[in-house]
Amino acid sequence: MPLLKAILAIDQGTTSSRAILFSETGDVLSIKQKELTLFYPYKGWVEQDANEIWQDTKWSVEAVLKEEAQNVVATGITNQRETTIVWDKKTGEPVYNAIVWQDRRTADYCATLKEQGLEKKITDKTGLLLDPYFSATKLKWILDNIDGARDRANAGELLFGTVDCFLLWKLTGGKSHTTDATNAARTMIYNIKDGVWDEELLALFDIPKALLPCVENNCHDFGVVDSNVVDTGGQQIPIAGMAGDQQAATIGQACFDKAMVKSTYGTGCFALMNIGGDFKLSQNKLLTTIAYQLDGQVTYAMEGSIFVAGAAVQWLRDNLEFFKDAGESEALALSVDDNNDVYFIPAFTGLGAPYWNPHAKAAITGLSRESTKAHITRAVLEAQAFQTSDLMSAFENDTGNEIKTLRIDGGLANNQFVCQFLADILNCVVEVPKITETTALGVAYLAGLQVGVFKDLNAISTAWQVAKTYQPNMSDEKRQLYLTKWSREVDRVLLHN
Numbered sequence: 001m002p003l004l005k006a007i008l009a010i011d012q013g014t015t016s017s018r019a020i021l022f023s024e025t026g027d028v029l030s031i032k033q034k035e036l037t038l039f040y041p042y043k044g045w046v047e048q049d050a051n052e053i054w055q056d057t058k059w060s061v062e063a064v065l066k067e068e069a070q071n072v073v074a075t076g077i078t079n080q081r082e083t084t085i086v087w088d089k090k091t092g093e094p095v096y097n098a099i100v101w102q103d104r105r106t107a108d109y110c111a112t113l114k115e116q117g118l119e120k121k122i123t124d125k126t127g128l129l130l131d132p133y134f135s136a137t138k139l140k141w142i143l144d145n146i147d148g149a150r151d152r153a154n155a156g157e158l159l160f161g162t163v164d165c166f167l168l169w170k171l172t173g174g175k176s177h178t179t180d181a182t183n184a185a186r187t188m189i190y191n192i193k194d195g196v197w198d199e200e201l202l203a204l205f206d207i208p209k210a211l212l213p214c215v216e217n218n219c220h221d222f223g224v225v226d227s228n229v230v231d232t233g234g235q236q237i238p239i240a241g242m243a244g245d246q247q248a249a250t251i252g253q254a255c256f257d258k259a260m261v262k263s264t265y266g267t268g269c270f271a272l273m274n275i276g277g278d279f280k281l282s283q284n285k286l287l288t289t290i291a292y293q294l295d296g297q298v299t300y301a302m303e304g305s306i307f308v309a310g311a312a313v314q315w316l317r318d319n320l321e322f323f324k325d326a327g328e329s330e331a332l333a334l335s336v337d338d339n340n341d342v343y344f345i346p347a348f349t350g351l352g353a354p355y356w357n358p359h360a361k362a363a364i365t366g367l368s369r370e371s372t373k374a375h376i377t378r379a380v381l382e383a384q385a386f387q388t389s390d391l392m393s394a395f396e397n398d399t400g401n402e403i404k405t406l407r408i409d410g411g412l413a414n415n416q417f418v419c420q421f422l423a424d425i426l427n428c429v430v431e432v433p434k435i436t437e438t439t440a441l442g443v444a445y446l447a448g449l450q451v452g453v454f455k456d457l458n459a460i461s462t463a464w465q466v467a468k469t470y471q472p473n474m475s476d477e478k479r480q481l482y483l484t485k486w487s488r489e490v491d492r493v494l495l496h497n
Contacts (some may be wrong), residue, residue, distance in 0.1 A: 089159050125191045304354065314326065
């Protein structure tokens with residue numbers, strides 16, 4: 001009897017590298033994961049060892065394939081976006097650590113460009129705001145600050161890529177230097193209207209075009225896993241799908257209809273609304289980005305980026321030692337009746353949408369003598385709903401679409417307090433899918449589409465199933481009181497940054 005078809009998803013995130021094997025029906029067959037080290041060499045700097053990213057990914061892939069002997073028909077790559085790597089074209093050795101998307105070292109440079117009135121030009125071409133978050137200024141920093149990097153780049157000796165691109169290059173034994181449209185869209189040098197690396201922006205950031213990868217559809221024949229590099233157990237595995245993590249989650253949540261919204265609560269929180277095939281700029285400091293590109297046709301999304309979500313719970317666990325396991329945060333939050341007027345503004349790396357203030361600092365406000373770690377923990381969890389409310393208001397103002405349902409995923413989607421508070425504060429239905437590994441599932445869907453496991457997007461929509469639904473259960477008066485207090489505390493943080 002032949003083995004069932006399986007699809008391997010490589011999910012390289014900010015805090016871990018994972019490999020997940022899915023059956024053709026979407027069931028998880030096996031998961032292997034390694035936690036990834038983050039380095040903070042200076043205030044506001046965040047780095048990772050690119051070689052560790054690769055070695056952990058390689059280990060995870062080999063461990064899954066060894067454990068679960070399946071007929072793997074394809075693999076897909078999804079990744080932390082914007083994180084920037086430059087490596088030697090011949091040896092594959094990075095010239096510097098990977099500069100993580102959270103890194104703020106180029107904030108002053110971005111401020112200088114804003115003062116020169118250049119943000120509009122960048123936004124009109126890329127849909128992005130001028131911010132250290134994106135790859136361009138990180139790449140420029142490496143070229144300007146690492147000995148010999150610029151000369152070597154100009155000589156064609158170096159390659160640039162986001163994490164997807166770096167892993168693809170490694171997996172194919174250096175044969176494929178390619179990225180996909182969703183990852184290219186996050187670099188701040190890719191014109192998402194014309195679908196090209198933008199010559200004017202390359203000149204602005206002084207980036208040699210020879211560094212850059214080819215840009216392809218999300219479903220594409222990206223290459224084959226080199227069995228001399230990765231032990232595939234004798235299987236020939238094509239790499240057939242690739243997408244940035246938030247776009248992959250959008251696909252994994254089957255948000256294919258205009259105005260559908262998903263929100264992922266991982267290290268950060270990222271909400272995307274499908275806005276269809278027409279490019280439209282936000283008037284509320286949201287980003288316009290590529291949701292997916294299939295057969296050369298682009299579907300756009302508006303995105304709200306919140307830099308700190310699950311990372312705030314990790315901070316409570318690791319820095320303040322409130323609990324030993326992040327899952328304990330739910331019981332601690334529910335041990336008190338309310339937040340006792342304690343609010344948490346999680347601006348550890350500035351504030352993202354809709355504020356976009358890289359200099360804002362995190363704050364816990366409203367502390368009093370009776371405040372406990374339970375109140376602070378509750379405030380941290382409640383902040384996820386307040387931040388999301390800011391994004392949903394911006395979405396509705398930009399598009400005129402009322403959001404009645406929100407599909408969520410990520411680690412905090414397992415926290416029932418967070419899910420219910422989201423429904424209450426947003427006053428909408430919150431849906432948690434049966435398969436919560438939506439980022440990995442999304443790229444598995446893409447790879448499956450390319451090799452014919454899935455016929456089309458309708459087949460994916462049919463396969464999507466909801467596991468739990470949360471209905472709003474809060475009075476309008478109480479909701480408004482919460483939101484008014486939240487806005488007041490955010491204003492105080494912004495005033496004193």
